[in-house]
Amino acid sequence: MAERAISNSIGTGESLLFLTDEQLRRGIEAMFFAYRGFTADPDRILQNYEYGRAHHRAIHFINRTPGTTVNNLLNILGVTKQSLNRVLRSLIADGLVESRVGVQDKRERHLYLTEAGSKLERELSEAQRNRMRTAFRNAGPEAVAGFRAVLEQMMDPEMQRHFQAGQEN
């Protein structure tokens, strides 16, 4: 009764992979539950400040790529510029992010974390990394490789490019 519908199966090397609907459903639920854990720690911290998950994302990617433009961030985050603007405005007003007018192209705004911004970034990412580190450690190195391989395959192609661009600056 458990394996009622076999969606697909392939042979890879010596082992066979049966992809039943039931197994796919487990993968789906794993993503759902795990994402909740993934965001839980930063969310808790953000409540102490007056910020939300959207601010965290902006801070993360500004930290990853200092001097990035607003439009660049827009593409990575996949939200509208109006939505991002609201977040950036509060971060700039609170002195966590600095916005500098572009030199070559003065239409562009280049974004940097201030010292205070960096401090919050470290607090948030440390909490998130701690969980990730524990999960990686408990699951083992081979699991980590598989984890990343599957996640990369799950991304839309454009996000795959953003992801890969973030490796080895």
Place this chain on the structure above:
Amino acid sequence: MAERAISNSIGTGESLLFLTDEQLRRGIEAMFFAYRGFTADPDRILQNYEYGRAHHRAIHFINRTPGTTVNNLLNILGVTKQSLNRVLRSLIADGLVESRVGVQDKRERHLYLTEAGSKLERELSEAQRNRMRTAFRNAGPEAVAGFRAVLEQMMDPEMQRHFQAGQEN
């Protein structure tokens, strides 16, 4: 410059796992980008109906465990009853979900998908499974095992229990 801070490292069996902050950051971004892909297809479909992601989640878990109670669903979804109630009300009003008063305990409401509800559930989950299946196939069977192992470790303990409870009905 890439490996500036080594957070941790452990030996597991014969291979060493170096968990640099940089590698953990990649894991974090992988989760972020992948989750977007994970929800993209259902989100697109839901726009044709007047529903959102919250409706999808309710439909998914009612389908997984027919006859589940509202309180049960509350614990799994991790939202307030007021928030869930709004979603359930519209699904019941539109005839996608049926709410039956409990037999033993008449305070409880047991939830079931109607035929129309099942139809939407299939449409949504097929889209999501298609993406998951392709990702699994491209990444290979060992990667799939690793993917699930890491995700399970990333969950909060209570969610781990919900996840495991959903295996092998």
Place this chain on the structure above:
DNA sequence: AGTTTATGTCAGCCTTGTTGACTTTCCAAG
């Protein structure tokens, strides 16, 4: 110079989360 494109801003709306207060129904224990 005039048009188009890129970028950024402001205003307003919608979904979905939250808290708090309250009612109704029901079970179970004193």
Place this chain on the structure above:
DNA sequence: CTTGGAAAGTCAACAAGGCTGACATAAACT
């Protein structure tokens, strides 16, 4: 058999963070 508490549902108000539309400005391209 009454009373306390659990389960479910409702109403109201609010916040975060998506969205669209309208618009301003700078740069680039006829």
